[in-house]
Amino acid sequence: MLKTGTTHIFALFKFNLNKSGMTRLKNVSQMKPGEVGIVAGFTDDHLSVKLMEMGCLPGASVRFNFTAPFGDPVCISVSGYELSLRLDEAATISILN
Amino acid sequence: MASGKRLKIALVGNPNSGKSSLFNYLTGLNQKIGNFPGVTVEKKTGACSLLDGSVVEIVDFPGIYSIYPRSLDEQIVSEVLLDHHSSATPDKIVVVADATNLKRGLLLLTQVIDIGLPTILVLNMMDLVAKAGISYDLQLLSKKLGVPVVPINARNGIGINELKTQLAATLPVSDKTIFSIWDDAKAPVKQLRDRVGIDNDYEAYLFLEQPQSLGFLNSERRNIVDQIRTEYKFFPGKFQGAETIHRYSFIQDLLNEITLKASLDQSWKKRSRQLDHILTHKVWGYLIFFGILFLIFQAIFAWATVPMDFIDGAFANLSRYVNSALPKGPLTSLLAEGVIPGLGGIIIFVPQIAILFAFISALEESGYMARVVFLMDKMMRKFGLNGKSVVPLMSGVACAIPAIMATRTIDNWKERTITIMVTPLMSCSARLPIFTILIALIVPDQKTLGFFNLQGLALMGLYLLGFVAAMGSAWVMKLIINVKERSYLMMELPTYRIPKWSNVGFTILEKTKAFVLEAGKVIMAITIILWVLGSYGPGDRMSKAEEVVQEQTKNMRLTEEGMADRIAAYKLENSYAGIIGKAIEPAIKPLGYDWKIGIALITSFAAREVFVGTIATIYSIGSVKEDDETTIKARMKEEINPDTGGPRFTPAVGFSLLVFYTFAMQCMSTLAVVYRETHGWKWPMIQLVYMTVLAYVSALAVYQILS
Ligand SMILES: Nc1nc2c(ncn2[C@@H]2O[C@H](COP(=O)(O)OP(=O)(O)O)[C@@H](O)[C@H]2O)c(=O)[nH]1
Ligand SMILES: [Mg+2]
Numbered sequence: 001m002l003k004t005g006t007t008h009i010f011a012l013f014k015f016n017l018n019k020s021g022m023t024r025l026k027n028v029s030q031m032k033p034g035e036v037g038i039v040a041g042f043t044d045d046h047l048s049v050k051l052m053e054m055g056c057l058p059g060a061s062v063r064f065n066f067t068a069p070f071g072d073p074v075c076i077s078v079s080g081y082e083l084s085l086r087l088d089e090a091a092t093i094s095i096l097n
Numbered sequence: 098m099a100s101g102k103r104l105k106i107a108l109v110g111n112p113n114s115g116k117s118s119l120f121n122y123l124t125g126l127n128q129k130i131g132n133f134p135g136v137t138v139e140k141k142t143g144a145c146s147l148l149d150g151s152v153v154e155i156v157d158f159p160g161i162y163s164i165y166p167r168s169l170d171e172q173i174v175s176e177v178l179l180d181h182h183s184s185a186t187p188d189k190i191v192v193v194a195d196a197t198n199l200k201r202g203l204l205l206l207t208q209v210i211d212i213g214l215p216t217i218l219v220l221n222m223m224d225l226v227a228k229a230g231i232s233y234d235l236q237l238l239s240k241k242l243g244v245p246v247v248p249i250n251a252r253n254g255i256g257i258n259e260l261k262t263q264l265a266a267t268l269p270v271s272d273k274t275i276f277s278i279w280d281d282a283k284a285p286v287k288q289l290r291d292r293v294g295i296d297n298d299y300e301a302y303l304f305l306e307q308p309q310s311l312g313f314l315n316s317e318r319r320n321i322v323d324q325i326r327t328e329y330k331f332f333p334g335k336f337q338g339a340e341t342i343h344r345y346s347f348i349q350d351l352l353n354e355i356t357l358k359a360s361l362d363q364s365w366k367k368r369s370r371q372l373d374h375i376l377t378h379k380v381w382g383y384l385i386f387f388g389i390l391f392l393i394f395q396a397i398f399a400w401a402t403v404p405m406d407f408i409d410g411a412f413a414n415l416s417r418y419v420n421s422a423l424p425k426g427p428l429t430s431l432l433a434e435g436v437i438p439g440l441g442g443i444i445i446f447v448p449q450i451a452i453l454f455a456f457i458s459a460l461e462e463s464g465y466m467a468r469v470v471f472l473m474d475k476m477m478r479k480f481g482l483n484g485k486s487v488v489p490l491m492s493g494v495a496c497a498i499p500a501i502m503a504t505r506t507i508d509n510w511k512e513r514t515i516t517i518m519v520t521p522l523m524s525c526s527a528r529l530p531i532f533t534i535l536i537a538l539i540v541p542d543q544k545t546l547g548f549f550n551l552q553g554l555a556l557m558g559l560y561l562l563g564f565v566a567a568m569g570s571a572w573v574m575k576l577i578i579n580v581k582e583r584s585y586l587m588m589e590l591p592t593y594r595i596p597k598w599s600n601v602g603f604t605i606l607e608k609t610k611a612f613v614l615e616a617g618k619v620i621m622a623i624t625i626i627l628w629v630l631g632s633y634g635p636g637d638r639m640s641k642a643e644e645v646v647q648e649q650t651k652n653m654r655l656t657e658e659g660m661a662d663r664i665a666a667y668k669l670e671n672s673y674a675g676i677i678g679k680a681i682e683p684a685i686k687p688l689g690y691d692w693k694i695g696i697a698l699i700t701s702f703a704a705r706e707v708f709v710g711t712i713a714t715i716y717s718i719g720s721v722k723e724d725d726e727t728t729i730k731a732r733m734k735e736e737i738n739p740d741t742g743g744p745r746f747t748p749a750v751g752f753s754l755l756v757f758y759t760f761a762m763q764c765m766s767t768l769a770v771v772y773r774e775t776h777g778w779k780w781p782m783i784q785l786v787y788m789t790v791l792a793y794v795s796a797l798a799v800y801q802i803l804s
Contacts, residue, residue: 049338050587053163055201057345065370069379072475073484073586080198082590084471089587 026097028076028090031064037097038062039078044092051093055079062095103144104153105186106264109174109209110193111202112160113464113591115221118251119193120157121603123261128607140173141607147265148258156187159505162201164208164303165337166310167585168508175310178212179303181296183313189215189268191260196220196248197229203348204341207275210244211299215268219260220248228365232358241351243271252597276343278302279336285329292325293318305331369464369593376468386469390491393456394560397449397495397526404448412441431628439624442706443617446496449526450612451605453495457488458604462596467588474586480568481575482519483512484586490516490567493523494560497767498615499608501774509584515574517774518784521767522567524560524759527706531758532559534709537730539751563759566791619766623703630674631700631714638671669714674699688757688793689750689800691738705763749803753796761792 025040039060042048056062056078063077072087110116120128124143141157158177159170166172180186190209194202199220209216220226220235239246245263249256278286278298286301295301304311304322311319325331375381420433460466466488474484485507492500500520507513524532533556540555633639646664669675678696685695693715701708709729716732736745762768762785771781 045338046583047585049165049341050167050585052338052341052345053165053204054587054589055204055345057342066373066377068377068471068475069382070475073471075373075377075471075590079200081201082592084467084586084588084590086474086586089585 025094028062028064028085028093028095029074029087030091031062031076031095033064033066035097036061036063037095040094040096042092043094047089047092051089054083055081056083056093062093104188104264105156106145106153106189106191107156107158107177107187108191108193109158109178109205110160110219111162111195111205112589114160114193114195114202115251116157116160116193117603118597118600119191119219119221119249119257120155121600122251122254122257123155126606128603145261145264147261149265151265153264161205163204163341164212165307168506169513170505171508172310175303175307176312178209178214179300179310180313181214181300187214189217189264191217191219191264193219193221193251195222196226196233197222197231199233200345200348200352203351204344206242206244207344207347208299210242210271211274211276211297212303213270213297213300215270216244217260217263217268218242218244218246220246221251223248223256224250224252225365229363230358230360231356234355234357238351238355241273241354243273274299275347276340279339282329282336285325285331289322289325292321305329306337307333309333366592372593373468373590376465377472382468382472386472389456389460393453393491394494396452396456398529401448401452405445408441408445408448412437412444416441427632430632431625434632435624435628436621438710439621440617442624442704443613443620445706446526446616447609447613450495450499451609453492454499454605454608455601457492458601459596459598461604462594462600464591464593467590470586470588471590478584480571481512481515481578482571483507483509483516483584484588486512486516489520490523490564493520493525493567496525496527496612496616497521497523497764498612498770501767501770502611504774510582511575511578511580512584514578514775514780515571517771518574518780518787519567519571521762521764521784521788522563522570522760524563525764527704527764528559528758530706530709532556532755534712534730534733535746535751535755538733538746539748559755559759562756566760570787570791615770616766619769620704623765624707627674627700627703627707630677631669631672634668634672634676639668642668642671665714666716669696669711687800688796689747689753689804691745693736694754701763703763703765705758705761708758747804749800752803753800756799757792757796759792760788760795762788 026037027043028037031037039056039058039062041058042051060078065075065077065082067074068084073084074087074090075082075084076090077083108116108120120141120143123145127145128141128143143155143157144152145155146152158174161171161174164175164178166175177185177187178190192202192206192209194206196202206216206218218239220233226233235246235248245266245268247256247260247263249260276299282302282305283298285305286298289295289301289304290298293301293304295304305326308322308326311322314322376385416433416437419437420429423429423432457466460469469487470484472484473487477484477486486504488506489500489503492503497520500523501517504513504516504520507516536552536555540552543551545551545554638645642664646660646667650660650663674696675692677699679692681695681699682690682692685698690698693712696715697708697711700711712733713729716729716736733746734744737743738745738747768781768785771784772778775781
């Protein structure tokens with residue numbers, strides 16, 4: 001079981017529908033200032049670990065606050081605080097809204 | 098009590114949870130910076146007297162979000178928490194959590210509990226909790242976690258005494274296990290525990306999960322860990338995500354139970370949100386940032402001169418006093434001409450460093466620095482840097498040493514290395530005396546366009562040149578260094594707060610101390626070496642100096658001082674330094690320099706600020722007391738170039754020298770710090786070579802074009 005790596009446990013938490021092609025989920029980088037959504041999953045295993053540690057968990061609500069002057073990075077509210085992410089980092093968070 | 102027996106208390110917690118404020122409250126002025134054994138990173142420790150009179154040692158750690166490290170800074174914390182049997186192992190861990198955001202803070206707490214060290218939970222920011230109308234059942238929280246919970250306000254000290262009482266009490270390890278390791282991991286963990294002897298499952302599990310934090314293991318035990326990791330195909334962070342989810346679901350249940358009154362009222366954050374509209378605005382944001390930068394430079398250059406002049410004068414007087422009070426001899430000379438000026442050369446930079454860190458620390462305290470990172474990240478990335486490189490680059494204007502130490506917060510290896518490599522190109526305060534005197538010599542003191550002072554413009558141009566060179570070099574290194582490692586920003590934007598000024602004061606003290614110790618060691622050593630090179634020479638030329646000069650100047654009716662100056666100049670010319678200066682003359686002739694400037698290049702090789710002093714000696718004006726600068730300037734103006742019959746310091750030579758000193762490494766202390774920070778000689782050597790080549794080629798180009 002160990003050999004299968006991260007996937008078997010993650011599968012429980014991931015709604016990684018982009019890959020399976022069922023629904024196109026929106027991601028955080030496509031949100032507009034003021035928009036709210038629910039974190040549905042991540043498209044990048046490596047980043048997801050760090051994002052989750054920062055309280056950006058599947059099921060948590062995110063609010064898109066504002067972007068830096070050139071559109072990158074962006075600032076979101078999640079788990080009760082403000083988090084800044086680069087656009088490509090934000091793009092790995094899928095949301096439902 | 099012997100300090101070896103003092104209890105060690107570690108403060109850990111999320112960034113901005115108030116750890117430093119608490120540390121300052123507990124230790125006051127009894128703080129010092131030392132080194133972790135084995136790890137080449139300094140630690141902040143302080144002594145704290147408890148209510149019963151006993152004294153404990155408090156250690157402040159860099160902020161972390163979890164026990165899985167993301168940067169070098171964070172790795173230190175993991176190493177200390179994983180190493181349970183060294184002299185540095187803390188006896189108690191105090192986890193500081195921001196009570197307005199308990200969920201995130203508890204993640205780290207649950208990991209520390211599972212690792213099996215005695216733990217206390219401190220809930221900080223209780224004033225804001227009250228303001229937001231939140232209320233928790235702290236007794237239940239304590240019971241559920243099996244650790245004492247102490248609510249405090251680290252801004253005004255409420256709750257500190259309760260914490261001190263807890264620190265004095267005996268503290269058992271929590272009997273709770275929040276996360277039990279996966280079934281899959283049980284076999285390798287058991288094997289590891291049997292073979293290496295580790296206290297508990299989670300700790301052993303972390304050995305397998307993060308081998309990068311095991312610097313403390315000897316090679317034998319290290320091999321066992323590696324063997325088991327290969328056998329069971331572990332890779333770093335294998336189950337980390339699942340563990341995080343498990344812990345957060347525990348925390349969510351816990352919070353549901355202990356929260357008596359939740360608050361959706363975020364109005365205390367409203368002011369902060371409004372400020373962000375302005376401070377990260379595409380026009381106002383940058384205008385304000387550059388306004389602040391301007392203010393900082395103004396402060397460093399204008400306000401710092403008063404204390405600097407005072408320090409300069411004080412050390413010159415001390416030197417003269419020692420020279421006259423002690424019997425003549427090599428020891429007096431070493432003291433008066435080596436050690437004291439060397440010390441003065443370190444202390445003189447303290448005002449600028451203190452002012453710079455006053456600003457940086459206040460900006461950090463207020464939460465604004467995170468916005469600077471946010472504003473600059475995209476631009477900096479184009480040059481292979483990171484938004485977080487802004488602070489080191491800014492600090493570099495005062496001194497590269499604290500600046501390079503500040504790069505530890507950059508988690509990406511490549512971006513951090515590039516930041517370290519280019520920071521010394523930012524013009525530090527040691528270049529300022531050289532710039533000032535050369536600009537005064539070759540740029541007319543005139544106004545242009547009505548109000549811009551030409552000399553001021555030239556100075557600004559040099560700072561800009563340094564900055565442009567730093568960014569350009571960064572860009573080149575980005576292309577050359579071929580490492581594929583992902584870079585992250587992922588940074589909290591903390592709520593804006595009025596800085597707590599005592600915290601700012603503590604930071605100033607800490608940074609200044611670090612500079613004086615760090616640079617002090619090297620500069621002292623170098624000054625002594627230079628003193629030897631400048632005071633001794635081959636054969637008997639040095640001892641005969643007096644006779645020779647007297648012979649030469651028989652008909653000149655010199656004053657006693659004029660005579661002494663001539664002798665000093667003659668001695669320098671015939672010393673080892675002078676011989677080296679003459680030997681390198683062919684190499685520096687294309688830049689427009691003669692052997693006299695060569696001597697100054699040699700003596701300032703290790704510390705560029707020595708340049709002006711050497712020039713003063715070479716041109717026999719060492720003993721001039723009042724108004725040094727104008728005298729040196731006047732004397733440099735008179736210096737004739739025998740080849741042309743014109744002045745030695747033509748604009749071409751002056752600009753060539755200015756450019757040379759803008760780019761050249763010329764600072765041994767910085768190299769020493771880079772060596773320490775990069776764990777080897779590779780990067781400091783590359784840095785020395787590329788900066789020297791850049792300096793030489795640019796100076797050559799400037800001289801050849803202008804002359
Ligand atoms: N309102 C309030 N602010 C606090 C409290 N403790 C710390 N702060 C502020 O929170 C900010 C971060 O604190 P600091 O000690 O630097 O946190 P660190 O990053 O964990 O070292 C600073 O502006 C402090 O003045 C508190 O109990 N109440
Ligand atoms: Mg701090």
